[in-house]
Amino acid sequence: MHTMTSFSLLAPAKLNLFLHINGRREDGYHELETLFTFLNYGDQLTFTLSETTEIEVTGDTSNIPLKDNLIYKAAVLLQKHTNSLFGAKINLTKILPMGGGVGGGSSDAASTLLALNKLWHCQLSLQELAALGVQLGADVPVFINGKSALAQGIGEKLVNVELPSKWYCVVHPSEHVSTAKIFTHPDLKRNTPKLKGPWQQQTLANDCEPLVKKLCPEVEKTLQWLLKYAPSKMTGTGSCCFVEFATQKEAQHVLENLPHNWDGFIASSVNISPAHTQLNAIH
Helix, strand or coil: CCCCCEEEEEEEEEEEEEEEEEEECCCCCEEEEEEEEEEEEEEEEEEEEECCCCEEEEECCCCCCHHHCHHHHHHHHHHHHHCCCCEEEEEEECCCCCCCCCCHHHHHHHHHHHHHHHHCCCCCCHHHHHHHHCCCCCCHHHHHHCECEEEECCCCEEEECCCCCCEEEEEECCCCCCHHHHHHCCCCCCCCCCCCCCHHHCCCCECCHHHHHHHCHHHHHHHHHHCCCCCCEECCCCCCEEEEECCHHHHHHHHHCCCCCCEEEEEEEECECHHHHHHHCCC
16 A cells, blocks of 8 residues: 655644634633634645654744644644554744744644644544643634634634635735734733624624734734725734735735835635645545
8 A cells, every 4th residue: 555655744834814812711712703714825834744753844944942842742642642653754944934824833723733644644534633632822723723713712612614715815914913912911802702603794803902002013003004905903912913815916915015124924815724725636
C-alpha cells in the first residue's frame, strides 16, 4: 500500500464577521457569539514522516521557544494522546501576521493536528481532534471543524453556516494586539444580549473594537481609512481590519492604495477550509 510520507497543507486565515461578548464565566473565559469565515489564504506547512519519534519544527518560527510553539505543542499532544511511534519534520512558511486576529497560531495548530492524524494513521474523528485542539486555544476547534460557522459558548459550540463567497481586503496596521490583554481589560464590553432569531436580521458588531481603538490608535486610523471604500470591521481582538466586496477588482483597488506603513492582502472567502479541501485530495 503506497501512502504519502510528505505533503503540504495550508493553515488558512479566518475572519470574525462579528464578535459579541455576552458575559464572563467564573473560570475567566468569556461567553461569546461570533461568525467565522475562512479565507483562501494562509500559512504553508509541510509535514514529513520521521522514523524516530522526534518532532522537529523548522522555517519561519520567529524564534519562539519550541515548548511555546503551537505547532510543536499540537504535534506532541496528538503523539501522546494516540501513543504514536512516529515523529515528524514540520516546516512553516509564515504568511499571516502574528497578533492580527486572523487566527494564524490557532490555524497552524489545527492544520498540524489534521495533517499528523493522516500522516500517522491515527484515525481520530474531527470531534476527537477538536477536543484536543481546544486545549491549545479556543479558536482551534473551528479550524478543525473546517466549515464557516456560528460559534457560541467559549467558541466551542459550532453551528455550520453557508455564506456567500466574498472578496476581502485585510489590512494589518503595524501593531500587535495581545488577546489576553483585551479579554482581561476592565473596559471590555461584556454585556451584549445573546442573539434572538437569525443573525442575518440583526445589527452586528465586534465588541472588542471600541477598546482596541482606544488602546491602539493605529487600528482606529486603519478603520477610518478603510471607510472611504466600504464599511470597515476589525477581526477577533485585532489588529487586522477588513472590508468586504463582491469582486476581486474592488478588493485589489483598496490594496493598491494602501499607505506604505501598513501591510495587507486580498483573498476570497470559502465555506470549507482550504486545509480540508487539500487534505481530502491526499490519498
